[in-house]
Amino acid sequence: MFAFILSRILQALPVMLTVALISFAMFAYVGDPVAIMLGQDFTEAQRDALVRELGLDQPFFVQFAKFVVNAAQGEFGLSYRLSRPVAELIAERAPATLELAFCAAALALLVGVPMGVYTGLYRNSWLSRFFLTFSLIGVSLPTFLIGILLILIFSVWLGWLPSFGRGDVVQLGWWSTGFLTWSGIRALILPSITLGLFQLTLIMRLVRAEMLEVLRTDYIKFARARGLPNRAVHFGHALKNTLVPVITIAGLQLGAIIAFAIVTETVFQWPGMGLLFIQSVNAADIPVMAAYLLLIALVFVVINLVVDLLYYAVDPRLRVERGAVRGA
């Protein structure tokens, strides 16, 4: 088990290094940090001093190694735009994004999985047809349009829910949470739906397809032939067998939710990392962009590891020792 985790971490290293290289390359090729930091008036001597201070006169690999070592310690320097440490900016914004992503993912799973099971079991009921039609909307409408439509209906016309911001937040140490106030919870609703709708429909369609597949298998027929009640057949034998592919996709989608929160955060002016990233792009604030990129890569790597561990928990066939031949 430990060896497995270790090997996965080792496998993830090249991925992280590649992303680090891309992030690092942004410093070199997207805009000139020296020019940005010096402003309009400077002397050659000032310029040389800054170049030396930033280490830009050193060979490429030395610079890259320094970047990696710093990044590993969460050290990305100062934001060009706000002149504050990047790590601090991200830590400030992360709770907003993570809480939003959590709600969106919970929505996608808690609604998407039961809907998938239902549409798989009762293929021809009118409710299933309705769900499927509805899921087409979720898959085909772009996120920003869904967000704007929701704002139009629930904020502008009905006036039930706020159209922007997080509402009141409560500070718990460095973490700011919207879960503890009524206005914070209300503010989460529309952005969560906007962000989670695509994933919800995707998961529903995936679970449905997997259920249809599994319900055709011999072991489901045999479970019925043994006279097990439908509940046990559907939710024990069938659903559990759909989980392996569902876990993969759901895991990747969670990564996607965090990564693509950018659009939703922009539509709802949600003060999270995505909004920070967009503002940084507009200002060519490369340290923030680089840090964000690496963070997202890290999120995907961690999710992949968790997904693999969940496989282990769900499917006994994967617990066979590595290299051992499967019994004939």
Add this chain to the structure above:
Amino acid sequence: MAALLEVRNLRVEFPTRRGVLTALDGVSFDIAAGEVLGVVGESGAGKSMTGAAIIGLLEPPGRIAGGEIRLDGQRIDNLPYERMRRIRGKEIGAIFQDPLTTLNPLYTVGRQLVETMQVHLGIGAAEARRRAIGWLEHVGIPAAAQRVDSYPHEFSGGMRQRVVIALALCAEPRLVVADEPTTALDVSIQAQIIALLKRLTREKGTAVMLITHDMGVIAETADRVAVMYAGRIAEIGPVREVVKHPRHPYSVGLMASIPPLDRRVERLAQIEGAMPRLSAIPPGCAFNPRCPHAFDRCRAERPELLEAGATRAACWLYDPASEKHVPESAIHG
């Protein structure tokens, strides 16, 4: 005495876009308590379909469109799903062909046994587990007390089929439908599995409907045999008679195509032609285009099962009123 299982004029249909296909047409037979009925016939003859209809698990859109199935005199072909579910496993067990796909890969064999017994026998978890270990011992799994917590993939194909047999018998049903229980297994272990099935069902007095292509298995295991052709029963009778002295021309061809164990033959006899598709079953006797004895009546009227010496055959040759009535021994060779 009424038979344990009575199937009368069973008709199974499949509505398709190009009309309704009749997969089983007028199938009738009995199985007595403790009796082993072998069912043979070419691929597509409707053997599996008959088994599925009996356990009430026809694949939709297939449905029973006529006839009756009775267990102990009670009709079971028209029961609501929930009532039939209580009969499946409890009164009628099932054994499928491929043990590699029949067991749920994500549950231990013990758990699958325990849940089956708990559903039908109303016993507690500890008692069910104790019995599960007993059943594994019974079907010849070594170190059953440890293996009860193993997953299906940790067993070989033959061992898995033993587990499947334990699962089919653990609620002590009175009838087991075994659909080609050894076809997917290694030849070297087929005989062991059949011997096991035979021993256990004999011990418990369980009746068996044994579907197979293996005449050797039939000859050794079955009490009676039904020969199926194109969704109908061509001949049914005691195993020795049907194997040694088949009366129906199709049975004659089928038995002649089996290599005898005791001598080598140059070339096996083959029945000319192929079984008709369900959409193109000829009128009259379904076998008439391939039958060397066919005469006018065969193309016009469908034969019912008729007394043919020690067996019953659906063939006009055995109707004294036919213009071509033959003494039953005449059609051999």
